[in-house]
Amino acid sequence: MNHTVTIRQLATGVPGLDTILGGGLPEFSFNLISGPPGSGKTTLAHQIMFALATPERPALFITVLGEPPLKMLRYQQQFSFFDAARIGSAVRFVDLSDEMATGDFEQLLARIALELEATSPALVFVDSFRAVMLEAALSGAPSGQLQHFVQQLGLKLSAWQATTFMIGEYHSQTEDHPIFTVADGLLAVRQSVHRNSMVRQIQILKMRGQATSPGVHTFRITGAGIEIFPSAFVRDDSGAAAGQIPLPRSAQRVPMGVPLLDDMLGGGLPSGFSLLVAGPSGSGKTLMATAFLAEGVRRGEPGVMVAFEQTPSQSWNPAINDMVRAGTIGLINTRSLDLSIDEIVHHLIGMVRRMQARRVVIDSLSGFELAVAPAFREDFRESLFRMVAALSGLGVTVLLTSELEDRYTDLRFSPYGSAFLTDAIIVLRYIEIDSRLLRVMAVVKVRDSAHSSEIRSYTVIAGNIAIGDRLRGFEGLLGGRPQSTPDDSQHARHGTGEAP
Amino acid sequence: MTDAGEESRRQAIRLALHSGAANGAGAVASAAAVLDLWHQTARQLEPVIGARGVEVLFGRALHLTARHFSWLPTSAHGNSAVSLEALRACLATRSATEASEAGETLLLTFSALLVGLVGDALTSRLLGASWAPNEPPTQAQRPM
Numbered sequence: 159m160n161h162t163v164t165i166r167q168l169a170t171g172v173p174g175l176d177t178i179l180g181g182g183l184p185e186f187s188f189n190l191i192s193g194p195p196g197s198g199k200t201t202l203a204h205q206i207m208f209a210l211a212t213p214e215r216p217a218l219f220i221t222v223l224g225e226p227p228l229k230m231l232r233y234q235q236q237f238s239f240f241d242a243a244r245i246g247s248a249v250r251f252v253d254l255s256d257e258m259a260t261g262d263f264e265q266l267l268a269r270i271a272l273e274l275e276a277t278s279p280a281l282v283f284v285d286s287f288r289a290v291m292l293e294a295a296l297s298g299a300p301s302g303q304l305q306h307f308v309q310q311l312g313l314k315l316s317a318w319q320a321t322t323f324m325i326g327e328y329h330s331q332t333e334d335h336p337i338f339t340v341a342d343g344l345l346a347v348r349q350s351v352h353r354n355s356m357v358r359q360i361q362i363l364k365m366r367g368q369a370t371s372p373g374v375h376t377f378r379i380t381g382a383g384i385e386i387f388p389s390a391f392v393r394d395d396s397g398a399a400a401g402q403i404p405l406p407r408s409a410q411r412v413p414m415g416v417p418l419l420d421d422m423l424g425g426g427l428p429s430g431f432s433l434l435v436a437g438p439s440g441s442g443k444t445l446m447a448t449a450f451l452a453e454g455v456r457r458g459e460p461g462v463m464v465a466f467e468q469t470p471s472q473s474w475n476p477a478i479n480d481m482v483r484a485g486t487i488g489l490i491n492t493r494s495l496d497l498s499i500d501e502i503v504h505h506l507i508g509m510v511r512r513m514q515a516r517r518v519v520i521d522s523l524s525g526f527e528l529a530v531a532p533a534f535r536e537d538f539r540e541s542l543f544r545m546v547a548a549l550s551g552l553g554v555t556v557l558l559t560s561e562l563e564d565r566y567t568d569l570r571f572s573p574y575g576s577a578f579l580t581d582a583i584i585v586l587r588y589i590e591i592d593s594r595l596l597r598v599m600a601v602v603k604v605r606d607s608a609h610s611s612e613i614r615s616y617t618v619i620a621g622n623i624a625i626g627d628r629l630r631g632f633e634g635l636l637g638g639r640p641q642s643t644p645d646d647s648q649h650a651r652h653g654t655g656e657a658p
Numbered sequence: 659m660t661d662a663g664e665e666s667r668r669q670a671i672r673l674a675l676h677s678g679a680a681n682g683a684g685a686v687a688s689a690a691a692v693l694d695l696w697h698q699t700a701r702q703l704e705p706v707i708g709a710r711g712v713e714v715l716f717g718r719a720l721h722l723t724a725r726h727f728s729w730l731p732t733s734a735h736g737n738s739a740v741s742l743e744a745l746r747a748c749l750a751t752r753s754a755t756e757a758s759e760a761g762e763t764l765l766l767t768f769s770a771l772l773v774g775l776v777g778d779a780l781t782s783r784l785l786g787a788s789w790a791p792n793e794p795p796t797q798a799q800r801p802m
Contacts, residue, residue: 227707228715231776242779246786253708 165367168321171209171239172202174386174504178360178375179343180368186319187366188312188340190287192328193347198358198379199325200230201237202347203283205383206323208239211248215280218273218320219251222258222266222290227251230285237383250277258290261297263307266290270311274318281321287337288326312340342366347377355531357498360386376498387500389544412517412555415453416446418625419584422601422610427582431605432546432556434579437586441597442618443559446584447519448477449623450557451487459516461487462509464502466525477621488513497529499541503548510552518554524561539579546579562586581605589635598635599625663778664770670789671695671765675758685757689749692761693742699765702786703772719768720745727760 167182176182183189183206191199203219211217221227231251234240245251257269274282284290294304315322324337338344344363349356358377362370377386411426420426427433435443451461463478481487488509492502510518520526527538534541549556558580583602588595600613612628613635632640675691696716703712724730729752731744749757769789773781782789 221708226711228711228775231707231780235777235780242777242783245780245783251706253704253706253711255708255710 167368168210170206172205172384172386174375174377174388175206175360175384177388178362178371178386179365180370183321184342184365184367186316186321187342188315188322189324189343189345190328190337190341191323191325191345191347194327194349197347197349198377198384199327199347200225200234200285201379202345202384203285203323203325204234204237205239207249207281207283208241208244210281210321211244213247216247216277217249217281217283218277218279219249219283219285220270220273221251221253221255221285223255223286223292225285227253236381238381239383250279261294263290263294263303267307267310267314271314274314274320278318279320281323282315282318283323283325285325286327287324288328291326291337308337308340350533352531352533355533357531357533376500378501387498387504389500413453413457414446415449415451415456416623416625418614419446419623422599422612422614422625423582423604424607424609427555428604428607429555430550430553431581432550432558432579433582433584434558434560435584435586436560436562437599438562438588441586441588442616442623443561443586444475444521445618445621445623447521447557447559448475451481451517451519452477454517455481455484455486460513461517461519462490462506462513462515463487463519463521464490464492464506464526465521466492466529488515492529497531498534499530499538499545502526502529503545506545507548507552510549510554516554518549518556520556520558522559522561543579556580582609587635589640591632591640598629663773663782664766667769667785667789668762668766671762674789675761683754685752685754686750688754688757688761689746692749692757692764693746695761695765696742699768699785699789703784706784715768715771719764719771722767723760723764726763727756730760730764 166185167176167179168185170176170179170183191202193199207217207219221230235242241249252273254266254269257266260266273279290307291304294307312322324341328338341364343365346361346363347358348360349358351357358379359374360377361374362372371388373389375386375389377384410429411420411423412429412431413420413426414423435446437443447463451463454461461481463482465478478487478489482489490502490505490509506518509515523542527535530538530541546556546558562585582604584599585602586597586599589598590596596615597617598613598615600611601609603609614628615626617624617626629635629640631643633643634640674695675688677691700712700716707715720730729748731741731748749760752760769781769785772784776784
């Protein structure tokens with residue numbers, strides 16, 4: 159028999175928050191929402207309040223100095239979750255700034271108690287609690303008095319079986335404050351501005367009694383309120399995503415939609431693999447990606463494309479356009495410059511699930527890096543790793559393109575050192591032969607599989623990639639300046655498929 | 659939307675002032691009715707927007723109303739007992755019609771300021787049933 163108390167978890171109504179809280183908000187918990195001005199504290203509190211408050215389980219929102227209630231009501235009602243019709247019945251606002259101004263904590267406590275008795279709220283919010291602390295410092299109240307107040311308040315609110323939020327701008331220097339000890343939960347929100355981009359982040363520093371998602375999660379504030387993008391798939395020591403059994407990689411091969419390419423890959427790309435297609439600008443990376451998606455559509459496998467490359471003025475690939483219009487592939491097209499990788503992964507995984515997609519294209523990593531807020535660029539490689547891992551966890555086959563600088567002195571496949579992240583690599587190159595610019599490609603790697611080692615020429619005809627023969631009679635092709643191997647030069651000219 | 663809301667608030671104010679002044683005739687009764695409705699309004703709002711919030715809005719409303727009724731006391735703009743007493747005394751010196759008109763304009767201006775800040779829906783909600791006797795509080799009309 160189980161004699162322990164079961165703590166009910168409340169659904170906060172903030173997308174993503176329950177996930178990072180470890181299932182929801184513990185009922186009757188005493189929580190702190192901290193963060194600098196403008197970080198979204200009050201919005202978070204209001205969104206939770208309107209999601210949870212009912213006439214039977216009403217909410218009490220106490221304003222103490224801080225933001226004037228008139229202003230708060232003016233701005234908060236812009237969010238779609240704000241429901242003026244429920245004010246008075248399910249939600250009550252009470253302004254106690256006058257009581258606060260007296261600096262008499264006993265009186266403030268008595269007034270809060272009076273309000274609790276009057277409405278028996280299931281949810282209590284105090285905004286901002288920092289004002290209480292500042293007032294204590296200003297009025298020269300002995301710190302013992304404030305500590306006593308905090309403890310009394312915490313005790314009283316737990317006894318009243320109210321789930322409580324203290325909202326305030328707590329700074330690190332006050333972190334030894336008793337309120338941090340008394341609190342069951344600490345939700346820290348912040349915004350970081352880096353160059354021209356602004357990123358909002360939330361962290362659950364503490365939540366008694368449940369396993370929260372550690373780390374920093376990004377969120378966005380829109381007209382609908384806050385949406386949190388839980389950091390993608392935190393893995394445990396076993397390397398498996400929590401609650402997920404790694405999908406066995408099937409022996410099945412995925413046709414690429416480019417004639418002869420499947421042969422080069424040893425019979426197609428193994429299903430569930432990630433493939434990096436690296437090449438310079440104009441070499442046909444997007445064409446290969448398009449062919450990959452189109453082949454999937456032909457076989458009844460929906461796909462998703464994440465595009466970062468094209469600007470609105472450029473006409474988008476008509477083949478992609480047609481597939482998007484037909485609903486056979488999903489397109490995430492973004493030019494925003496303040497995205498977090500978690501946000502993109504969140505959208506991507508949502509779309510993959512919705513469309514039951516089997517193929518995903520990221521075009522390109524270079525564009526992706528630009529789209530990601532500068533604050534995240536330092537962690538770009540790590541985030542890519544998480545994204546590829548999350549996608550492979552879904553069992554989809556992924557094609558990533560990567561811009562490769564035309565630097566012929568070294569044999570590089572991607573500027574991010576991301577080559578190790580993917581299971582397979584195809585490299586595209588320009589080479590010069592007989593004063594012509596030709597294109598060549600090679601399969602560099604297919605994990606655990608035999609593949610062609612040939613360097614083959616290819617051409618782009620009417621938007622299609624046509625792979626030619628192996629370039630015989632040359633060496634140093636990937637260096638960009640091939641040399642004929644003397645005894646085989648005659649063969650070479652035929653091998654390129656070009657007239658002499 | 660706002661016009662309809664304003665009209666319904668005007669009707670509510672008229673109704674309240676009329677029934678409040680019904681006990682007696684003359685400017686004294688009218689002044690008392692205006693002050694009664696004001697106290698009721700302030701009581702309704704103070705818990706939510708704070709006494710200070712109510713006071714600044716009332717001060718502004720009085721200032722704006724004095725443009726049309728130049729005889730209103732403009733020196734004391736607060737919601738304090740002294741200022742309100744001055745207002746009552748001033749209203750009582752006018753004719754009953756003038757006192758009622760000034761009171762109606764003052765309260766209507768006050769509500770218009772509140773609407774400007776927090777919108778129609780929330781204002782109806784905050785002012786409560788006493789200001790909208792003829793209709794139930796309107797459903798929130800959300801911008802998004």
